[in-house]
Amino acid sequence: MCGIVGYIGGRQAAPILLDGLQKLEYRGYDSAGIAVIQDGAIELQKKTGKLIELRKQMNDRLPESTVGIGHTRWATHGRPSDANAHPHLDCSGRFAVVHNGIIENYFTLREWLIAQGHVFRSETDTEVLPHLIEEFYMGDLVETMQRVLKKVDGSYAAVVLSLDEPNQLVAARHDSPLIVGLGEGEYFLASDIPALLAHTRQTYILEDGEIAVLTREGAQVLNRTGQPVDKKIFTVKWEAKQAEKEGYAHFMLKEIHEQPRALKDTLSGRIAPDGSGVTLSEINIPEEELREINKIFITACGTAFHAGLVGKHIIETLARIPVEADIASEFRYRNPLLDRHSLVIVVSQSGETADTLAALREAKRKGARVLAVTNVVDSSVAREADDVLYTWAGPEIAVASTKAYTTQLVSMYLIGLYLAQRRGTLKPEEMTQIVTGLRKLPDKVSAILENGKDIETFVRQYCDCSSIFFIGRGLDHAVAMEGSLKLKEISYIHAEAYAAGELKHGTLALIVKDVPVIALATQSVLFEKMLSNIKEVKARDATVLAVAMRGLEEVAKEADQVMYIPRTHQVLTPVLAVIPMQLLAYHMAVVRDCDVDQPRNLAKSVTVE
Numbered sequence: 214m215c216g217i218v219g220y221i222g223g224r225q226a227a228p229i230l231l232d233g234l235q236k237l238e239y240r241g242y243d244s245a246g247i248a249v250i251q252d253g254a255i256e257l258q259k260k261t262g263k264l265i266e267l268r269k270q271m272n273d274r275l276p277e278s279t280v281g282i283g284h285t286r287w288a289t290h291g292r293p294s295d296a297n298a299h300p301h302l303d304c305s306g307r308f309a310v311v312h313n314g315i316i317e318n319y320f321t322l323r324e325w326l327i328a329q330g331h332v333f334r335s336e337t338d339t340e341v342l343p344h345l346i347e348e349f350y351m352g353d354l355v356e357t358m359q360r361v362l363k364k365v366d367g368s369y370a371a372v373v374l375s376l377d378e379p380n381q382l383v384a385a386r387h388d389s390p391l392i393v394g395l396g397e398g399e400y401f402l403a404s405d406i407p408a409l410l411a412h413t414r415q416t417y418i419l420e421d422g423e424i425a426v427l428t429r430e431g432a433q434v435l436n437r438t439g440q441p442v443d444k445k446i447f448t449v450k451w452e453a454k455q456a457e458k459e460g461y462a463h464f465m466l467k468e469i470h471e472q473p474r475a476l477k478d479t480l481s482g483r484i485a486p487d488g489s490g491v492t493l494s495e496i497n498i499p500e501e502e503l504r505e506i507n508k509i510f511i512t513a514c515g516t517a518f519h520a521g522l523v524g525k526h527i528i529e530t531l532a533r534i535p536v537e538a539d540i541a542s543e544f545r546y547r548n549p550l551l552d553r554h555s556l557v558i559v560v561s562q563s564g565e566t567a568d569t570l571a572a573l574r575e576a577k578r579k580g581a582r583v584l585a586v587t588n589v590v591d592s593s594v595a596r597e598a599d600d601v602l603y604t605w606a607g608p609e610i611a612v613a614s615t616k617a618y619t620t621q622l623v624s625m626y627l628i629g630l631y632l633a634q635r636r637g638t639l640k641p642e643e644m645t646q647i648v649t650g651l652r653k654l655p656d657k658v659s660a661i662l663e664n665g666k667d668i669e670t671f672v673r674q675y676c677d678c679s680s681i682f683f684i685g686r687g688l689d690h691a692v693a694m695e696g697s698l699k700l701k702e703i704s705y706i707h708a709e710a711y712a713a714g715e716l717k718h719g720t721l722a723l724i725v726k727d728v729p730v731i732a733l734a735t736q737s738v739l740f741e742k743m744l745s746n747i748k749e750v751k752a753r754d755a756t757v758l759a760v761a762m763r764g765l766e767e768v769a770k771e772a773d774q775v776m777y778i779p780r781t782h783q784v785l786t787p788v789l790a791v792i793p794m795q796l797l798a799y800h801m802a803v804v805r806d807c808d809v810d811q812p813r814n815l816a817k818s819v820t821v822e
Contacts (some may be wrong), residue, residue, distance in 0.1 A: 218230050239810065244293055289315055310339065311371070316342070317366045369389055388570065401425065406478070416446070478605040508534070511528075514561070587603060605620065612811055683710040684713040756773050
């Protein structure tokens with residue numbers, strides 16, 4: 214994995230491929246390459262490192278061709294190296310392939326191909342694809358691809374360039390996203406929409422098992438048996454400037470400041486005009502089925518899982534249904550007790566997260582109803598779920614998620630209120646209070662962003678520390694986990710989050726003089742206990758930065774520094790409390806001269822297990 218671009222048309226392909234790959238840099242990568250047909254041969258250029266290294270290698274002498282493919286790789290099979298970078302060729306140099314995903318049976322295929330006389334040049338699983346094509350090719354690339362894909366187990370978005378059929382590109386998709394861009398006399402392929410926006414807004418979004426055939430005359434989509442598919446054109450409505458920094462130093466900072474707008478978009482049309490409840494037309498659970506739901510599971514990965522932890526608390530509090538929150542990579546392997554009386558909520562920013570998709574499919578297999586929360590329209594998660602609640606966060610370029618997370622949180626509140634409304638578990642006045650609080654969140658987030666200087670002061674003092682601890686109780690513990698993840702993701706400082714009540718069960722052994730502790734104290738009902746926990750770490754000479762809600766100023770007597778968030782309904786504090794956590798991580802990464810938008814070893818969309 215990670216980014217794919219393809220082009221065929223009347224313009225020079227190489228600049229289009231490189232520009233498209235640059236638009237996909239947010240996905241994270243360790244090498245890049247392109248392949249075009251030039252003077253009767255496949256011209257291949259690939260290089261470890263960023264795109265700038267590939268451009269240097271070509272010395273700005275781009276190959277001349279009107280058809281080609283490109284790729285940015287995030288290492289899975291085989292270390293980052295020039296040889297392991299995509300595209301990959303067959304023995305004869307007649308076929309070039311780029312691929313996202315994992316070929317699970319690649320070792321067996323590789324051994325068989327070697328026995329047939331094929332010579333491999335890389336450590337990757339991907340390289341079996343061009344060799345399989347070479348082995349089975351009988352003059353028709355589409356038929357060959359169909360035959361090859363029957364031999365392959367695993368996930369793929371693959372594009373093939375062929376000397377034998379130089380006037381077409383052939384692509385296939387299974388469990389990994391791939392999009393066809395439709396132009397005038399030119400056609401495009403990409404693993405994500407930003408790579409296409411400069412050229413077209415008209416797209417086909419490929420489904421699993423579909424094969425796309427692109428020529429200069431048009432784009433055709435076939436099913437597994439080779440029959441034409443009548444594809445619906447999906448028109449991208451994003452503005453191109455949404456994928457640019459707009460004057461901010463980094464995409465992450467821009468996206469932090471986009472949160473008020475993103476929250477408004479998430480709430481738009483989903484609150485009753487009189488503020489008495491929510492209206493989620495996207496969720497269509499029949500009344501009888503809703504009454505029979507006796508347990509809810511929330512499953513996700515990383516930041517989305519932390520949103521799920523908040524969701525567990527909210528749904529249990531508002532709708533009074535038992536909820537389990539599970540990391541998606543563990544969910545299906547523990548043989549969860551699911552049946553038709555279960556509701557499974559899957560959360561994924563991209564809608565293509567491999568482990569979350571696997572959890573969704575496990576839930577469906579066992580008869581559970583699945584509700585997806587995702588940011589990407591027509592993503593795999595969205596298509597396979599029974600109901601979909603889109604977060605409408607817009608494109609998120611930075612690897613470290615910010616606005617996607619807060620819109621996922623708001624989606625959890627909407628789901629909790631929706632279930633409470635239909636089950637009659639919340640008093641009307643309480644419902645109105647929470648809905649009113651939701652409406653005010655965007656303005657309150659804006660207020661926090663306008664007064665974030667205290668964070669920068671703290672960062673300058675402690676940017677050289679080796680460890681930071683985050684503590685909180687109740688909902689604050691879930692926010693502490695997200696704050697800890699953000700900090701270590703982009704600043705590379707060791708960080709851990711603990712339920713503050715667990716301090717005496719081992720954590721205090723790590724609290725020594727001047728160790729920074731971020732203490733979240735926004736929960737009124739737990740405030741006195743949280744003050745005691747702050748006193749415990751202060752007694753060990755720790756330095757405490759507290760995040761508290763206005764009205765809980767007593768915390769200033771114990772903490773070294775306090776950042777206050779505006780008052781809001783108790784259950785809504787996570788949306789506000791996480792903003793200082795995001796700013797802390799961002800400024801710490803900047804001061805430490807880290808790559809904020811593309812932290813090492815991480816990718817935006819994890820489409821393999």
